[in-house]
Amino acid sequence: MGTRERILDATADLLWERGYTATSPQAIQLAAGVGQGSMYHHFPSKAALAAASLRDSGEQLRRSTAELLRTAPTPADAVLAYLRTPREALRGCRLGRMTQDVDVLADEDLRSPIAETLTYYQGLLAALLEEGQRVGQLRSDFSATSVAATLVAIIQGAHVLARAEQAPQAFERVVAGAVHLVEGLRTR
Numbered sequence: 001m002g003t004r005e006r007i008l009d010a011t012a013d014l015l016w017e018r019g020y021t022a023t024s025p026q027a028i029q030l031a032a033g034v035g036q037g038s039m040y041h042h043f044p045s046k047a048a049l050a051a052a053s054l055r056d057s058g059e060q061l062r063r064s065t066a067e068l069l070r071t072a073p074t075p076a077d078a079v080l081a082y083l084r085t086p087r088e089a090l091r092g093c094r095l096g097r098m099t100q101d102v103d104v105l106a107d108e109d110l111r112s113p114i115a116e117t118l119t120y121y122q123g124l125l126a127a128l129l130e131e132g133q134r135v136g137q138l139r140s141d142f143s144a145t146s147v148a149a150t151l152v153a154i155i156q157g158a159h160v161l162a163r164a165e166q167a168p169q170a171f172e173r174v175v176a177g178a179v180h181l182v183e184g185l186r187t188r
Helices: 003-018 025-032 036-042 046-070 075-084 096-100 108-134 144-165 168-183
Strands: none
Touching (some): 003 036, 046 075, 046 108, 075 108, 075 144, 075 168, 096 144, 144 168
């Protein structure tokens, strides 16, 4: 792994653990095992580095989610696979957590990779739900777009509940409820 990649990986881990504001350039340098000159050679500022790291994280998440869902035998099974994907409940969503940082929300370059990834998830789930409706596997009396947005929000909210309770079981309860809701959309 090259220096740039080490810096990006260290930044991704620190952002997930601490958030943007609490992650210092010195902490990134220490975690990546690089000096200040190396870091600023590749990235002109902390914000530019964090934006690149968030873009990389978003791309990785989108790729792994798309790959996972491609292996499901039916559209409804793919939606259920999204819900049941193993996640680190107490750490929160790698990108969703960043929306709690006012500095991230105030900077379009930091916020946009998060919005793009969450929008991607919504679009992917909506397409699956629409396909399920088209082939008669899912009922036709609901908005695939609205349900997809709800499912993404459910997963993000499940992280919040689990972190608040410091209990992964809270996350699992929410996922079980979401699975129940999706199962209720199947045709009989």
